[in-house]
Amino acid sequence: MSSKQENVIEFPNKFLHSFNDILTMKNQLQLANRFREVILNGTWIANTNFKEQLENLDYKLATVKFQNLNTIAVLAQHIHYYIKGIKNVLLGGDLEIRDKFSFDFPLIESQQQWENFLNDFWKDSEEFAKLIENLPEEKLNADFVDEKYGTYIRNLDGMIEHSYYHLGQIVLIKKIIETKK
Numbered sequence: 001m002s003s004k005q006e007n008v009i010e011f012p013n014k015f016l017h018s019f020n021d022i023l024t025m026k027n028q029l030q031l032a033n034r035f036r037e038v039i040l041n042g043t044w045i046a047n048t049n050f051k052e053q054l055e056n057l058d059y060k061l062a063t064v065k066f067q068n069l070n071t072i073a074v075l076a077q078h079i080h081y082y083i084k085g086i087k088n089v090l091l092g093g094d095l096e097i098r099d100k101f102s103f104d105f106p107l108i109e110s111q112q113q114w115e116n117f118l119n120d121f122w123k124d125s126e127e128f129a130k131l132i133e134n135l136p137e138e139k140l141n142a143d144f145v146d147e148k149y150g151t152y153i154r155n156l157d158g159m160i161e162h163s164y165y166h167l168g169q170i171v172l173i174k175k176i177i178e179t180k181k
Helices: 015-039 050-054 058-065 072-090 111-133 150-181
Strands: none
Touching: 015 050, 015 111, 015 150, 050 072, 050 111, 050 150, 058 072, 058 111, 058 150, 072 111, 072 150
16 A cells, blocks of 8 residues: 655645735725726726716716716716715714715816816725725625615625616717707
8 A cells, every 4th residue: 555645735825815815815906896887997797987988078068967966977976975974984983974975065166167077076985996906805795884774795796787777877968969959
């Protein structure tokens, strides 16, 4: 009976700990990148993103009202409102946003106001994505603020899906308005 000896490679604990950290960060990185795709730089799902749709948009087009639909500016502010609110929780703060206020914004009345808003939107979005990347793995399945809101991962996935929903509206509204010129 021959005994076969397996080759075993031993790694220092420090290496294994770091390697395990890398493996568990996969979910957070995927979530962060999916979020970046819809807001900042992706084209895989919708063939566009918020930044591509809004960056060079004149404020007059962003604020024009078509029938009973929200304006492009209001839809963008609505998504930004939720990003800021969830970002505050990720930073350790309270959940201070309320659905009933998620469409209440001062009118944008100049190109400068529009550009200032967009700069805040992009900055907050990137900070939000970095917070997702650094979220501890065990937090993903933990309650988000309160059990009634579901888990962190459910809320982060919801933020991404909610963003795609309104991105689609923005694209359609923009096309309608541009054809009405």
